[in-house]
Amino acid sequence: MTATMRAHVIHAHGQRPRLQAVAIPTPGPGEVLIRVTACGVCHSDIHAVDGDWAPPSIVPLIPGHEVTGHVVAHGPGVAAPAIGTAVGVAWLAGACGHCEFCLNGMETICLAAEATGYTRDGGYAEYVTARADFLATIPDGADLVRLAPVLCAGVTTYRGLKHAHARPGQFVGIVGVGGLGHIAIQYAKAMGFRPVAVDVDPAKLELARRVGAEFAFHAVEDGTTAVLEATGGGCHAVLVTATAPRAFEQAVDMTRAAGTTVFIGIPPTANDLVRLSIIGLVNGEKVIRGSNVGTRLDLQEAVDFAARNLVVPEIETVAFENAALALDRLRGGAVAGRLVLTF
Ligand SMILES: [Zn+2]
Numbered sequence: 230m231t232a233t234m235r236a237h238v239i240h241a242h243g244q245r246p247r248l249q250a251v252a253i254p255t256p257g258p259g260e261v262l263i264r265v266t267a268c269g270v271c272h273s274d275i276h277a278v279d280g281d282w283a284p285p286s287i288v289p290l291i292p293g294h295e296v297t298g299h300v301v302a303h304g305p306g307v308a309a310p311a312i313g314t315a316v317g318v319a320w321l322a323g324a325c326g327h328c329e330f331c332l333n334g335m336e337t338i339c340l341a342a343e344a345t346g347y348t349r350d351g352g353y354a355e356y357v358t359a360r361a362d363f364l365a366t367i368p369d370g371a372d373l374v375r376l377a378p379v380l381c382a383g384v385t386t387y388r389g390l391k392h393a394h395a396r397p398g399q400f401v402g403i404v405g406v407g408g409l410g411h412i413a414i415q416y417a418k419a420m421g422f423r424p425v426a427v428d429v430d431p432a433k434l435e436l437a438r439r440v441g442a443e444f445a446f447h448a449v450e451d452g453t454t455a456v457l458e459a460t461g462g463g464c465h466a467v468l469v470t471a472t473a474p475r476a477f478e479q480a481v482d483m484t485r486a487a488g489t490t491v492f493i494g495i496p497p498t499a500n501d502l503v504r505l506s507i508i509g510l511v512n513g514e515k516v517i518r519g520s521n522v523g524t525r526l527d528l529q530e531a532v533d534f535a536a537r538n539l540v541v542p543e544i545e546t547v548a549f550e551n552a553a554l555a556l557d558r559l560r561g562g563a564v565a566g567r568l569v570l571t572f
C-alpha cells in the first residue's frame with residue numbers, strides 16, 4: 230500500500246482547491262522529498278488556480294511556492310542537502326543551465342524554467358519534491374514559519390532592489406505595501422537605502438512606517454508632489470509591487486532623472502497596459518525595467534538577510550486545512566502582510 234498525504238488539489242482551472250489524500254511523491258533523480266513546515270499564500274497562486282496566464286498551470290495541480298520544511302529523503306544521485314536540513318522551495322524550480330540566459334546569470338527567464346506550484350506540484354501539501362540544486366538552505370535556528378514569505382515575496386523584492394542600481398543613502402520608493410511591499414521596505418532599509426512607501430490604504434501606510442519606511446505617502450491624497458518634495462526631486466529608484474496600471478505610471482513620475490523604475494507587480498491579464506510620457510523618459514534619461522522572482526544566488530542572499538532578522542515578514546498563520554479560505558481572503562484584498570499555511 231502506498232503511503233498517502235493530505236494535499237489541496239486543483240482539478241480544473243477556476244475551481245477552489247480540494248483537500249484530499251494523495252500518494253506521497255517519490256523523489257526522482259536529482260530531487261529530494263521535503264516534509265513541509267509552512268507555505269506562504271501568494272497572489273500568483275490565484276493565477277495558477279484560475280489558469281489565467283499563458284501558458285496556464287498544469288492540472289491537476291497542488292499550488293504553493295513559498296515552502297519551508299526539512300529534507301526527509303534523497304532521490305537517486307543526491308548527496309546534499311543532508312537528511313534533516315531545513316530548506317526552502319521557491320517559484321524557480323529548475324532551469325536548463327546552458328541557454329544564453331542561464332549562462333548569463335538570468336536563469337529566472339530561462340525558456341525551459343520550471344515553476345513550483347505551477348508546472349510541478351507545490352507546497353499546499355504535507356510533502357513536496359524539489360530539485361536538490363534549486364533549494365535554499367536555511368540556517369539553524371531560523372523560524373521556518375516566519376521565513377516562508379521570503380521564498381517568493383522576499384526574493385522577488387530583493388532581486389528587484391538589486392536591479393534598481395541605487396546606492397546606500399539614496400531614496401528608494403516602494404509603491405504598494407502588501408505582501409511584497411512591506412518586505413521590500415525592510416530589504417531596502419537593510420541594504421542602506423532610504424525607503425519611501427506609497428499606497429492608497431492608510432492601514433498599509435501605517436504598516437510601512439512600522440517596518441522602517443522613512444516616509445509613507447498616500448498615492449492620491451499626498452500624490453507624486455509629496456514624494457518629489459520629500460526626496461528633493463524624486464526617488465533614485467522606485468520598485469512597483471502594486472498591480473494597478475496607475476501605480477506604475479505614477480512610479481515613473483516619482484523616479485528622479487537618471488533613475489530606474491523596476492516593475493515587479495503583476496496585474497490581471499486584462500489590465501496590463503500603462504501610459505507613459507515619452508518626453509519625460511527621454512529628457513530624464515530614465516530607465517524602466519522588469520524583474521522576475523530571483524536566481525538561486527538571489528534566493529540564498531534573501532534568506533540570509535531574513536535569517537539574521539534584518540527582514541521579518543509580517544505574517545498571519547492559517548491552519549493548513551483552510552487554504553481555500555486563505556485564497557478567498559487574498560482575492561478580497563484585505564490582507565496586510567502575508568498569510569502562511571501551517572500544520
Ligand atoms: Zn536556460
Ligand SMILES: [Zn+2]
Nearest residue numbers: 271273381382
Ligand atoms: Zn509568489
